[in-house]
Amino acid sequence: MESASKEKEIMGKLVIVGSVAFDAIETPIDKTGKILGGAGTYIGLAAHQFAVDSAVVSVVGNDFPQEYIDLFSERGINTDGLEVVKDGKTFFWSGRYHNDMNSRDTLETQLNVLENFDPQVPKAYRDAEVVMLGNLHPLVQLGVIEQMTAPKLIVLDTMNFWMDNALNDLKRVITKVDVITINDEEARQLSGEHSLVKASRAIQEMGPKTVVIKKGEHGALLFQGDEMFFAPALPLEEVFDPTGAGDTFAGGFTGYLAQTEDYSFKNMKRAIIYASNLASFCVEEFGTERLQNLKKQEVKKRLKVFEKLTQFHIDLT
Amino acid sequence: MESASKEKEIMGKLVIVGSVAFDAIETPIDKTGKILGGAGTYIGLAAHQFAVDSAVVSVVGNDFPQEYIDLFSERGINTDGLEVVKDGKTFFWSGRYHNDMNSRDTLETQLNVLENFDPQVPKAYRDAEVVMLGNLHPLVQLGVIEQMTAPKLIVLDTMNFWMDNALNDLKRVITKVDVITINDEEARQLSGEHSLVKASRAIQEMGPKTVVIKKGEHGALLFQGDEMFFAPALPLEEVFDPTGAGDTFAGGFTGYLAQTEDYSFKNMKRAIIYASNLASFCVEEFGTERLQNLKKQEVKKRLKVFEKLTQFHIDLT
Numbered sequence: 327m328e329s330a331s332k333e334k335e336i337m338g339k340l341v342i343v344g345s346v347a348f349d350a351i352e353t354p355i356d357k358t359g360k361i362l363g364g365a366g367t368y369i370g371l372a373a374h375q376f377a378v379d380s381a382v383v384s385v386v387g388n389d390f391p392q393e394y395i396d397l398f399s400e401r402g403i404n405t406d407g408l409e410v411v412k413d414g415k416t417f418f419w420s421g422r423y424h425n426d427m428n429s430r431d432t433l434e435t436q437l438n439v440l441e442n443f444d445p446q447v448p449k450a451y452r453d454a455e456v457v458m459l460g461n462l463h464p465l466v467q468l469g470v471i472e473q474m475t476a477p478k479l480i481v482l483d484t485m486n487f488w489m490d491n492a493l494n495d496l497k498r499v500i501t502k503v504d505v506i507t508i509n510d511e512e513a514r515q516l517s518g519e520h521s522l523v524k525a526s527r528a529i530q531e532m533g534p535k536t537v538v539i540k541k542g543e544h545g546a547l548l549f550q551g552d553e554m555f556f557a558p559a560l561p562l563e564e565v566f567d568p569t570g571a572g573d574t575f576a577g578g579f580t581g582y583l584a585q586t587e588d589y590s591f592k593n594m595k596r597a598i599i600y601a602s603n604l605a606s607f608c609v610e611e612f613g614t615e616r617l618q619n620l621k622k623q624e625v626k627k628r629l630k631v632f633e634k635l636t637q638f639h640i641d642l643t
Numbered sequence: 644m645e646s647a648s649k650e651k652e653i654m655g656k657l658v659i660v661g662s663v664a665f666d667a668i669e670t671p672i673d674k675t676g677k678i679l680g681g682a683g684t685y686i687g688l689a690a691h692q693f694a695v696d697s698a699v700v701s702v703v704g705n706d707f708p709q710e711y712i713d714l715f716s717e718r719g720i721n722t723d724g725l726e727v728v729k730d731g732k733t734f735f736w737s738g739r740y741h742n743d744m745n746s747r748d749t750l751e752t753q754l755n756v757l758e759n760f761d762p763q764v765p766k767a768y769r770d771a772e773v774v775m776l777g778n779l780h781p782l783v784q785l786g787v788i789e790q791m792t793a794p795k796l797i798v799l800d801t802m803n804f805w806m807d808n809a810l811n812d813l814k815r816v817i818t819k820v821d822v823i824t825i826n827d828e829e830a831r832q833l834s835g836e837h838s839l840v841k842a843s844r845a846i847q848e849m850g851p852k853t854v855v856i857k858k859g860e861h862g863a864l865l866f867q868g869d870e871m872f873f874a875p876a877l878p879l880e881e882v883f884d885p886t887g888a889g890d891t892f893a894g895g896f897t898g899y900l901a902q903t904e905d906y907s908f909k910n911m912k913r914a915i916i917y918a919s920n921l922a923s924f925c926v927e928e929f930g931t932e933r934l935q936n937l938k939k940q941e942v943k944k945r946l947k948v949f950e951k952l953t954q955f956h957i958d959l960t
Contacts, residue, residue, distance in 0.1 A: 425837075426837065520742075520743065521878075521879065521880050521881055521882075522878050523878045523879060523880045524880055524881075541861070544858070544861040544862075545861075545862075545875070547878060553951075554878060554951070554952055555951070555952060555953075555955075556875045556878070556952050556953060558862070558873045558875065561838075561839055561840050561864060561871060561873070562838065562840060563838050563840045563841055564838055564841075565838075595955045596955055596956075596957050599955055599957060600957075626959060629957060629959055630959055633957070633959065634870075634871070634872070635871055635872060635873050636872075636873060636953050636954075636955075637953075637954060637955075638872075638912045638913055638916055638953075638954075639913075640913050640916060640917075640946060640950070642943060642946055642947055642950065
């Protein structure tokens with residue numbers, strides 16, 4: 327921890343809140359046993375690609391292996407805020423993807439220790455500039471916001487489940503965030519607008535100045551006031567397992583912003599390119615496998631592919 | 644025609660083959676009576692945005708109003724190859740869009756004069772460098788190719804209908820084209836591959852060196868060998884009528900290439916940005932209304948929006 331403390335001056339701090347879990351995944355090609363999963367895990371591993379001092383705030387049970395906790399530490403993710411409930415079991419999700427890999431059925435969800443999760447941000451991280459609130463009950467997300475002393479950028483990810491079951495709480499917490507990341511169908515549900523341009527405007531009026539709409543294999547849109555930017559998803563030869571791609575996207579987005587400490591729209595454009603880039607790796611292997619061992623050189627090489635994929639010059643003078 | 648003849652040296656020639664038709668369109672918002680439609684019409688009106696000497700090769704019946712033929716001429720589209728069948732009726736299509744505007748039901752199709760269409764490219768256009776083969780029977784498309792004396796770029800658009808009903812003929816004609824434009828589902832059907840990267844590679848092996856995959860509101864992908872480029876669709880506040888967007892895209896693509904006479908991959912990237920740009924106007928009003936009166940200044944202004952939507956700078960040194 328000494329070296330982390332020494333580097334504190336040059337590394338932005340990032341607080342990550344999200345599930346740390348077991349997943350069991352079936353795809354048309356293959357299936358896993360219980361493997362490491364959870365939004366907090368994917369966000370943390372993605373943010374690890376940047377020079378950030380990050381901490382994961384979450385909860386696991388006594389069945390959660392020490393080697394997974396070590397994995398976080400080895401990747402520079404502080405686990406002081408990762409509560410281990412002695413007589414509890416870790417959150418478990420299992421799902422099966424359909425042939426097109428774009429839709430899935432949930433086979434089983436065991437909330438377990440997540441049911442009574444009371445997040446505690448470690449004291450040393452309460453002054454973090456960037457907070458990434460992964461998909462959880464809106465009141466848990468709110469509880470984290472209230473512990474922060476000087477946040478400059480609060481990013482919230484959520485899902486249709488909370489729109490169906492805790493809409494008022496969700497609306498309350500989103501008045502307090504700077505950025506919301508949701509998928510296209512959720513943006514339509516939350517706003518009641520089919521057009522994503524109109525949906526983003528309606529959601530901005532609910533609080534967040536910036537709206538990121540994730541469209542999976544069709545890329546992501548970034549909206550802020552009258553500004554609009556688009557990051558494509560990288561067309562891939564094969565999507566092996568889409569689990570965690572959206573969380574990886576969120577981790578890439580906030581990791582880059584925490585590293586650069588520049589929250590301008592111009593820099594957010596770069597951030598969603600990084601986010602799409604990291605998500606494209608995530609889906610190449612089961613679970614967190616690809617992210618765990620991803621090299622900075624691989625990331626940089628693929629950013630050049632993104633550049634070639636999107637950059638053009640037309641003389642408009 | 645004198646001025647056209649004078650300008651011939653600086654304007655590329657473009658031969659457009661495609662239906663010239665009547666459409667009747669219903670959307671959740673409104674409906675039309677019989678209006679001007681057809682792939683050849685949309686392609687021609689889109690190509691009119693560029694400095695090209697274009698000719699439409701098609702067929703209509705005696706019910707086709709002179710004012711529509713005048714409309715082509717006024718927009719610099721030569722109609723010497725537009726056959727008028729004295730005792731025939733013009734091709735008619737009617738359809739109804741669903742609420743999401745992404746899918747539609749065909750209510751009625753009357754092939755009429757299109758059934759026995761024998762395309763004749765006017766002599767003065769047989770030396771055109773660029774040929775845009777709109778969606779028609781593959782053997783009609785082949786018939787046009789055979790009349791061309793020195794084509795440098797043959798672009799073919801097609802649909803699942805021909806894959807279902809004339810696959811061998813389609814496969815024969817696509818061995819002779821440089822570029823194929825199809826939508827994502829059609830690319831999957833033609834190649835048997837779900838991944839669009841793999842699909843484009845399989846289709847390239849069938850003949851066309853360049854594959855353009857149109858994804859509607861999700862943009863378009865351009866593939867050539869190992870090169871790949873993506874043009875987003877412009878996110879719009881409202882899609883009023885999607886009819887003709889794909890044909891407008893094709894007309895923008897070939898119009899730009901015919902004007903610039905540069906068939907490199909680099910220039911094709913610009914061409915699909917122009918194509919997406921023009922398609923974004925097409926859907927703003929019923930049928931061809933928006934395209935008929937579209938000003939160059941509007942096109943240029945929206946190109947700047949495309950630039951802002953997609954261009955970023957990340958230092959990758």
